[in-house]
Structure formats: C-alpha cells, structure tokens
Amino acid sequence: MNEVRRQKIYLKMKDPKEALEIFFKHLRPEPIPDAEELPVHDSPGRVTAGPVFAKISAPHFQSAAMDGVAVRAEDTYGVTERNPKRLKLGQEALWINTGQVMPEEKNAVIMVEKLNQIDEGTIEIESSAFPWQNTRKIGEDFVATELLFPQNHRIRPFDLGTLIGGGVLWVKVRRRPRVSLIRTGSELMDSSSISDVSLLQRGKIIESNSAVLSHLIRECGAEPIVGDIVEDDAEKIKRALLRAMDTEADMVIVLAGSSAGKRDFTAEVIEEIGELLVHGVTIMPGKPTILAEVKGTPFVGIPGYPVSSYIAFNQFVRPFLYRLQGLNVPERQSAPVIASRDIPSKLGIEEFIRVNIGSVGERLVAIPLTRAAGSVTSLSRAEGIIRIPSVSEGIVAGEETKAELLVDPEEIASTIVIIGSHDITLDVLADEMRSADRGVRIASGNVGSLGGLMALQKGTAHVAGSHLLDPETGEYNISYIKRYLKRMPVHVFNLVEREQGLIVRKGNPHKLGGIEDLARGDLRFVNRQQGSGTRVLFDYKLQEMGIDNSRIQGYDNEEYTHMNVAVAVLNGVADAGLGIMAAARALDLEFIPVLKEQYDLVIPSSLVNDWKIELLISAARSEEFKERVKGLGGYNPEKSGVLWKIV
C-alpha cells in the first residue's frame, strides 16, 4: 500500500448545459432506424417507426346510429303530425338496431321513440326523414389511406382504438434503445449472491444502482443489459468496456469509478480506447460524471453514490434515450414551493436539494433534507427536488421557488407536515396514516421541540412534536407555547409518555449508574442540540444535581436525533448519551432509565377540523397504534390522542 500516490484531476469541469451540448454535438443521437413489427395489442408505450395509415375506413360500412326502423327517406317526404303515414314492416320499414348494417335501398333511420306500432305488420310515422338521418356513414371518422399517426409517436392505450378501427393489427415500432450497464467496484456484491444480509461482511456493499437505473431506463422506453460486477482494476474494466461494445448497446453506462480517486479507472480507460468528452460537471450531487465516446458508442460514467447516480442519469442519459426514440424529453411535474428555511448554495455549482413538501394553508412548503449524496433516503423520503442554479447563492426562507415532484401532486395535498422533536412513534403513526381508509402521508422534519413551535409560528408546519419541560411548573410545553406562539391558538394532544435515559454500549462497560456519573471525567458524552426537549431536560437535571456542564466531556458535541445519539454510542464516538429507550433498543444498546416524560402534538386550532388532522388524531387514539407503540418498549400510550389543553 505504500506506493507513491499519484493524484488525478478532473478535466476542466463543465457546466451541465454545456456538457450536454458537447455530448449531443459529438454523438448526434438520431432515432434508431431498426424497426420491429408488433401485434397492435403489444404496442402501447412503443414509438411508431413510420407514418401509420388506415387500412379500412371507420366506420367501414353504413350502419344505424339509433334503434328504430330503416326506411327510404323518399318514402317519408311530406309526412307531418297532421298528415301521418303508415309503413309496412318488412317492406317499407325494417327493424334495425344501433350498429347494424343499413339494408340495401334504405337510407335513413327513424328512432323507435318516434313511431307508433299499429299492429305486427304496420307502423305509423308523424314526421319525414332526411337521407342518412340517424345513420353512421362510411369514413365518418376517417377513411382508408388516411394518416392515423405520424412517425415517432409514442402509442397510448386509447390509440389502439384508432389503430384497430383502421384495421391496423400489426404496427411497426422502433426497436427499444439498449443500454449496457457496467458495474465496477471491488466492494460490490450482487444481491443474488447474498443468502443472509446479517452476515454481510464489513466493507462489502450490496450493489443497488444497477437495479435503480434499470427501472429508470425502462421508464424511458429503453432496455437495460446488466453485466457482471467488475473489480477496480484498469485492465479488467477495459475488457468489460470492450465487451459491452459487443452487446450492440446503443449506450454504455459505467457505474462508479468515474471520480478522480485512486481506484477510479473509468476516465483513464476511456482515454485509452475512445474519446473523453467531459470529466466532471458542476452539479451536486453528480459532479464526477464522465461523458465519452468509444468507437461511435456513447459512454456515460455515473458516480456511485445513489443520489449522484440518479441525478447524473436524469441530466445526461434520459435526454439521450428519448432522442434515440425521436421523442421530446417529458419534463417531470413541478410545483411552486416556499422554502421553510434558508438553503445556502455554492456559486458555480448547480445543486439538487431534496425536500419534503407539504401543503400548509394556501402554500406548498419545502423542507430541505440532508444534502449527503450517500443518503438514498433523502431521495425516497422526499416529495420533490429543488434546483439551485450555479449563479445563485441559495434560497432564503420564505422565498418561492420551483420543485420537481417525486410523488403525484395529490400525495402532497394529503401530506401532513410534522416538524419538531423526533420520536420513533411518529414512524408508527406515519404507517398507520398510510393504511386502508386514511391514505395520508406524513413528512417530518427533526429540528427539536422549539424548532417545531417556531415552524408553526412561521406557518411552515401543520403539527409540532414537542416535549419541553418547564422546570418551574413541572408541566410540559404549555409555558413555551405561551411564550413562542403568541396570537396563535393551539390544541395540545398527547402522543405518548416515554422513558428517557442514558444510552450506553452493551454490557454498560463504564458501569454508569446515572447522570451524576457523567461528571466522573473518564466518559465521553454526546449531547442533543439546543432547543431540543432532551437538551432542556438534561440541563434541568444537571442544575438540579448541581453539576456544572463544563465538567461533562463532550457537552458541546451535539446530535439532532435520538437515533443519531445512539449511533454515536454504537460507533464509539461517545460513551453515553441521553435519549429514548426505543433508540437504544433499535441498535441493541443498553439503556439506563432516568425519567418518564410527556411527548405532545401541538396543532393550530384553525387546523383541528381539517380532515387530515382528524384522521391523525383518530389514528393516535386507535388500538392498532397503541399496541404497536407498546411493542417498541419504553412507551406508555395510555393517553395517546387525548386533547389535554387548548391554549
């Protein structure tokens, strides 16, 4: 390992728009000329390879458009109410039903409602018919030889009606573009090779990007070809790239290895066998993207972090694949949103910020999630993505901007935004809200109890989750609400009573008895951030015991959730932290109870009759919720959903 490090650098980084232009100009994507003829039933989603003409007219015969009798219009001329006429059934008038062929010699239909039957053989009419009245004529919709669809038309389900009506039972469509996916990384394991994930080796990762991209490729109408995993070895990667050319792929994607790190060989291999067009794009996530050409085939090097890979795919692969089918690139649905807080961004970089979105009052509010490209949940838990262009230094709280949606707009209309303190029972509540008759989404932001109250004040949340103890009164939340939510009447509902305690490693190796031991000096503590209920509780306890916080090593080491505190203990960053029992349990850590506290949902009174909020409260009161919460350990759901105060 002790070789001299050679440091690689990116080619001059390119702006994403410029990068795409270079790629398109160099490779000139054109609709794939190869066509295949498909039974029309299998054609939806496919793209016509040429103009499609009607083989027969629609309708292709003259028929009755009403139930009634077919007559010769000429036989009815002069007939009026005062001058009715009788017609002989079977001769002058023939019963006919909608859709039936018009008999020879007859050219009009009189509706059954407009005639009187005299006897089995005779009807009487009271008005005259004009030629072709109540009939459908040949070619009324279209005639044989008429253009039904131009080339490069993506066939939709209802287009089958037109095609089949025109006698087109087989249709020529473009071959789907083929995309070869090369997976690189010595740390990667194919999911099919794993029998028990709990035995997964340290340092190994279950490869997932190819699964995600395969489905994204299919969504674009193309076909993925996933190859074996290739180790981080220049020679092996080169062979895999050359092999991919043999699959006659219309595009090759090299997954990971596109960065400028030591084990990133994609760029150098491509330089050897083809032409590197772009290495490095000024987007985040997605910077280490490669655009290249090898023997006429487009190559895209896509970074390995899940979010980076998604963003880079959308920027460069998706438009190319649509172009190969002669289609416009469909834009994703978007909506105007208000930023819930400042979102600073670096000049010169286009940033893609994943956000939760909820409809609060008249506005859609966007709450930014973590920016870490490695956090795949920042994508799967987001409702949208905000782009901050490279010329912008970011968005300020309250500013309106556009978000591309990752969910249907009606999902957002039925999303409750809960901001504030984090509690694991909110996850359970989220699942209950998603059930059968509720169909409501919960988007939650963890900013601590006080942050939640502030969000209500700013109108960027529906509900605040809070457990702020007032040491003076021993009461939870109310004094804080009075101080911070002036002029906003709220209802306060209990969610759970829960146990707070010290989280330590399995077996309690430092033999902690309680908070007093934290001042012993041999322990590293991990604290919660200021404004969180747990921090308020901790400071109160220290004061009560007369312990100066300077005596607590790690007092300034802050984390934002119970889970993060538990993770810090698990990782050995800290020896102890204050948090809830469920967090300790989830990570199989030890828990030393300190006290029971109250966790409430604070809801503006103006919202309590909203259908979503009513469902939320009824879910909190349900036996299902209470049972599941009990199972977590450290919770008492006895008063869940009880309204205990209107402030």
Place this chain on the structure above:
Amino acid sequence: MNEVRRQKIYLKMKDPKEALEIFFKHLRPEPIPDAEELPVHDSPGRVTAGPVFAKISAPHFQSAAMDGVAVRAEDTYGVTERNPKRLKLGQEALWINTGQVMPEEKNAVIMVEKLNQIDEGTIEIESSAFPWQNTRKIGEDFVATELLFPQNHRIRPFDLGTLIGGGVLWVKVRRRPRVSLIRTGSELMDSSSISDVSLLQRGKIIESNSAVLSHLIRECGAEPIVGDIVEDDAEKIKRALLRAMDTEADMVIVLAGSSAGKRDFTAEVIEEIGELLVHGVTIMPGKPTILAEVKGTPFVGIPGYPVSSYIAFNQFVRPFLYRLQGLNVPERQSAPVIASRDIPSKLGIEEFIRVNIGSVGERLVAIPLTRAAGSVTSLSRAEGIIRIPSVSEGIVAGEETKAELLVDPEEIASTIVIIGSHDITLDVLADEMRSADRGVRIASGNVGSLGGLMALQKGTAHVAGSHLLDPETGEYNISYIKRYLKRMPVHVFNLVEREQGLIVRKGNPHKLGGIEDLARGDLRFVNRQQGSGTRVLFDYKLQEMGIDNSRIQGYDNEEYTHMNVAVAVLNGVADAGLGIMAAARALDLEFIPVLKEQYDLVIPSSLVNDWKIELLISAARSEEFKERVKGLGGYNPEKSGVLWKIV
C-alpha cells in the same frame, strides 16, 4: 323481426359524482389484503402490503468518505502549519480509499490533498484531525429496524436504492387487483380471428375496447383478464357474468350492451343475478354506464363507443382500482386553455370535449374536435379534454378553462396550430415534422380558408392554410389577407399547387364532363361550406359560366373537408362534389380535373423566426416532403416552402 317492440328505459339518471358515491358506499373498496413476496428488483410499480423496516444500517460499517490516510485523531492534536508532524505510513497512517472500511484503532481520514509525502514510508501533515473527520459512520443514513416505507406505498425505481441499502432483498407487496373484461356484441370479431382486414364483412367490427381497457387497467396497476366475445343474448351474457365470478376477479367490466337499446341486455341480466345500483349517468360521452354489484363483486357496464368507454372507465373504474391498492387517485396533468370558439353544452349533462391544444403567444389555445362518441380519433388526435360541468351552458370563445392533458406538456410547447383549409399534404407535413431532428407536432383544425385567416386575427393559430382565389386579379389569398388581417403583417409561403376537380363514383356512371353538367338536373351535388377556398372557386366558376346556383341540386348540402365530400360521393349521398385529386384517389373514386390552384401557408411575420416555424418551412422545402407529395397525385410541390409575398 316483426315482434312488438318493447322499449326499455334507464333508471333515473345519476350525476357522475353521486353515481360514484353510491358505488363506493355500496361496495366499500379496501386495499386487497392478499400479499405476495417479490424479489426487490421486480417490485417497482407495486404497492407495499405492510411497513418495511431496514434489516441492516446504512452504511453498515464505518468507512472513509475521502481518499487519503486513516489516522487516530488523537495523534494529530496540536498540529498546525507552523508545527507540522510526520506520520509513519503503515503504522500511524494507513492509505485508504473512499468507501473502504476504517481500520481498527483509526478514527479519522486526512485527505490526500492535505498531506505531503516525504518518502515511501512517511507523510507530513499541517493540521490536526478531529474524530470521525472524513468518515461515514454506521447508520448515518438509517439504522437497522428503522421504518423505510409505510404500507400502501407505491415503490418507485429509486426506492430500490433504499430497500437494497437496508438489506431488504424481498418485499411484500399487495396482489394486483384482477379485472375481468366481458366483451358483448354479435357484431364483434376478435382481432386474432382476422387474417385480412380488407375481407372484413359488412356489419362486423374488430373489437378494440378490450385492448384499450386492458392497457388502462395495467396503467392503474391492475391486471386484466379478457374473456371470449359473447353474443347479444341475455342467457349467454348471464352465463358469462357468472363465469367471470369464478375467475376471482376483484371487478367485472361488461363491455357494451349497457345502453337502453333492444340488444342491450346487461342491465336486465344484472337485475336478475345481483343489484343494479346506477343505470345511466349524466355524462357525455358515457351516458349508458351501469354500476352494479353481483354477489359482493363490483360490476361496471361500459358503453361500446370508444370514447364513451374511455370516459366511463376514468370516471368509475380507475378510482375504484386505486382504492383497491390503498392509493390516492393520481390526477392527470392539466393546463389552463383559451377556447378558440364557442363550445355550447347542454345543461344537466357533464360534457367531455376533446380538444387540440397549441401554445400561441403566451396562451394555450384549445380547438374543439368532433363530439361524436364514435370518433375514436377525437381522442387520439386530441391534446386534451375539457370538462363542461352539468350546471354550465358551455364556454364562450376566448374564455379560460382547464384541460386535462393527453400528451406531455412539452408536446404542446412544440405543437404548431394550423387552422384553415384542409389539405392532405398537411398530413405529410405533420409526419415530416415529427421526424428525427424536428420532433414537432401539428394540430390542425379544418374550418376553411377564411376561418383560418380569422383564427390568425384572433390569435388562436400559428399558421393559416388558405387557397382563396380573387377573381378580379386571378391572384390567391393576398386581397383576402389585406381585407381580413388589418394591422397584422404576414409572410405568405407556398405549400403546393394542386388540382381541383369533380369527384364522382368509379366509372363516372353519370357521364359528367365538367361543372356545366351539374346543372343538368339529374345529379345531386355536395358542396363545401361558405368561406372555404373551394366554395369560392366553385361560385366563381358558376358565375363565369353564367349558371345560377339554384339550378344545382344539393348546392346547400355542405361538407367541411375534401375527404368528407369524397365520402359523401362514395356513400351515394351525392353524385358529385368539387375537391382535390388526392381525396378521390384515397377512396378509389374518379376525378375530373377542373383547374390548378395555389395552396399557401399564411404566417404572422412576428412568428417566422420561431424555431418551430423555421422547421416547418424547412420541412416544406425538403426533398423528402416533395417526393411524398408527388406520390399522392394531383400535386405540384415545385414551389413548396417558397416565400412569395410579405403583406
């Protein structure tokens, strides 16, 4: 056939909203409880049957977040630029790459950019590291046991990253709802039984609704089961309905036969074996819809006309299928549009008007298509659907309303609206515009030449197609433009020179020689509407020959396109009409040339530099277009695309 007719009636017709409520209240759709466990790779598009929890944390081991060296942070304390420190490689510092496992005893990474390599065994650092700097900690994204997705979540491609990252390689999803489709109609033929559509019998129809609905059902995430075609026979339909119950379908759709016509047995059969909830809904198209229940299974009777069937499906089947999956019903994308002309509508009926939509200036303009429920092209050629509620008498020209989109919004942005006279070469141009490097859609409305100029004046079209002869000057279009397009400078481009003539039945049975013979008295003529170029031409010719139009039988019988004129002749409604050669050819009719005329594209000068218009003109000038136009017969494309006048 001579039996006494019994007339059936609808149950009291229901408002669509009320109808849906009755249906839902009676059948109470709930998410299907049956689940199946799928490999995660196959799960996108499916719906989670329960909450999904992480099996492993992500990341599940501590790793380097940068390329560099792993160190103990404690070994670096106190190091500054002025107080650098040397570390022994292989002992105090270990080379590490992004993603690699952190070695035991090391807790921080120093980036390769921030160190100097002194020799093979030594590096020097100039700043201190803090614990866990440049590392990814266990559970940074989520920890084992954490909720990844609630129940009733439709899995998207990028959700696979979260699932696989959480070690979830198999996922429990709801069984897809099964929908049994019963096709009724003695006139129907299954497409698979047809070897040559040109031999299709009069009175027979190739069944297409089941193909359309099957794909719509799949789009909703459900699974269609298509049965054999059933004749219009109450007993046979009853047996088919009962058989459908055996397929364990979650819903049964009976196609056609739902009306109140003589051969419509669905309602009476259902009344016999189940409960008819709704028969007849106040929507158009789609009125003869049936909602019912048979032994606990929802039954929907859907009318046979293609557009009615599509509308009824969206109104009643789609929401039910989503509900069976615990999902909200995604709304279709919509856009605000301006009506290009008055769209009257009947009070008490909710109408679904299919429209072409184009973006003209700042506005989206909607041009209504035919309302005939039998016209499936009114759906496949539309860009959107406008709903006119039952309380409205319609929309007036220029009014803003909402259109549900049938195409992606960017398709509309790249649509050219051509209004005016109809010509078949516009179809060819449309196909050329759709080709490779153009990707532009043409939406055309046939309202005659004058109507086209008026549309330009009103700002509801980009281009007018016109062939208006000025008898005084012998020149085309210019004098009309000057009269009708005051204050709007336009460019006039030639599209084609074409032959106008008399269209008569094959063999010219009435031995017509020219226009003068139309006054013979034994011939029925079909005319074009006032304001059309062909009508102007015809009137001019009559005047020139001194023929009084009262001598032309059928002079007042007006059709709107060349093709409709040809169809009238083919159908025997008329013996002759004036039109273009290509229309006669398309229907294999005879053509008697009368004169050559000029067909122009009139384009506001403000638009000629628009990219779409530039592509249109270049397409009109292309050899491909000219070659195809020549092949149609009766056209001279010599001057296609030539700018011959700026007015």
